[in-house]
Amino acid sequence: GENVEQHPSTLSVQEGDSAVIKCTYSDSASNYFPWYKQELGKRPQLIIDIRSNVGEKKDQRIAVTLNKTAKHFSLHITETQPEDSAVYFCAASRNNAGNMLTFGGGTRLMVKP
Amino acid sequence: SAVISQKPSRDICQRGTSLTIQCQVDSQVTMMFWYRQQPGQSLTLIATANQGSEATYESGFVIDKFPISRPNLTFSTLTVSNLSPEDSSIYLCSGYGTSGSGEQYFGPGTRLTVT
Numbered sequence: 001g002e003n004v005e006q007h008p009s010t011l012s013v014q015e016g017d018s019a020v021i022k023c024t025y026s027d028s029a030s031n032y033f034p035w036y037k038q039e040l041g042k043r044p045q046l047i048i049d050i051r052s053n054v055g056e057k058k059d060q061r062i063a064v065t066l067n068k069t070a071k072h073f074s075l076h077i078t079e080t081q082p083e084d085s086a087v088y089f090c091a092a093s094r095n096n097a098g099n100m101l102t103f104g105g106g107t108r109l110m111v112k113p
Numbered sequence: 114s115a116v117i118s119q120k121p122s123r124d125i126c127q128r129g130t131s132l133t134i135q136c137q138v139d140s141q142v143t144m145m146f147w148y149r150q151q152p153g154q155s156l157t158l159i160a161t162a163n164q165g166s167e168a169t170y171e172s173g174f175v176i177d178k179f180p181i182s183r184p185n186l187t188f189s190t191l192t193v194s195n196l197s198p199e200d201s202s203i204y205l206c207s208g209y210g211t212s213g214s215g216e217q218y219f220g221p222g223t224r225l226t227v228t
Contacts, residue, residue, distance in 0.1 A: 001172075034216070043205065043219040044156065089155060099144050099209040101217060103156045 002027040004092050006104030013080050014112050021107045023090035024072040030092040033066060033073045034101070039086045047088075048075070080111045115140050115208050117220040125226045126196050133192045134223045136206030141186045144209040147179070150222070151202045159204075162189040196227045 003026040013019050023033075031052035036044035050057045050064045050073065057064050061080075066073040077084055087108050091101040116139040126132050136145065145162040160168040160181055168181035183189040193200050203222045 036219075043221045046216050046218070049216070099146075099217060100161075101158070105155045 002030060002092055002102040004090060004102050004104040006090050006107055008107060009105065010108045012110045012112065015080060015082060017080055019077045019080050019109055021075045021088055022072060023104050025092045027094055028071065029094045032093040034091050035064060035075050036089045037086045044089060082111050082113050085109055085111045115142060115210055115218045117206060117208055117218055119206055119220040119223050121223055122221065123224040125228060128196050128227055130196055131192055131194045132225055133190050134204055136189045136220055138187045138208045142208035142210035145183060145189045146207045147181060147191045148205045148207065149202050150205060198227045201225055201227045
């Protein structure tokens with residue numbers, strides 16, 4: 001089955017700096033890669049996703065890159081703000097859709113004001 | 114996006130008892146899932162709830178311990194049976210549908226504490 005590894009497990013940045021979270025996956029058939037943000041005590045919320053037919057996707061301060069050859073994808077957050085502090089999860093699915101997801105272990109991002 | 118609700122939001126149960134969690138979505142979804150999230154951990158898929166038939170369980174999860182029902186497209190229940198302290202966790206349901214770009218949305222979770 002699919003295995004998704006996520007690094008780092010914790011990340012502390014100064015407000016305004018950039019943050020990068022990286023994930024690797026094992027199943028070369030995986031083709032959909034969402035990122036979820038989970039604030040303390042809240043449900044995971046989808047913030048961005050990418051499918052295997054593109055290499056990069058951007059939404060304001062958030063971007064995701066995908067390297068299918070190397071089987072890794074990354075989340076980039078620029079100009080971080082204190083409200084970006086949360087746990088971020090990457091995931092992978094082989095159905096080109098958000099159904100059968102395998103999650104990474106999570107990254108706790110702390111943005112210091 | 115789909116709105117997903119769960120009941121109860123939290124409960125404290127004694128070992129040996131069972132807890133049934135309800136999940137309701139506000140629109141038709143093609144797939145519903147149940148996850149477990151232990152404190153400080155990631156999400157682990159328990160099973161896919163299939164409408165009108167037995168759920169599909171992931172490795173390490175069995176129907177006797179986690180019976181699931183899905184009588185229609187918008188409602189599902191998860192029962193955690195014969196509770197032990199190791200079952201203390203957050204249980205989340207999620208829905209995946211054909212609207213939008215095919216995203217999976219999560220309910221708010223049920224925090225279970227077993228004493």
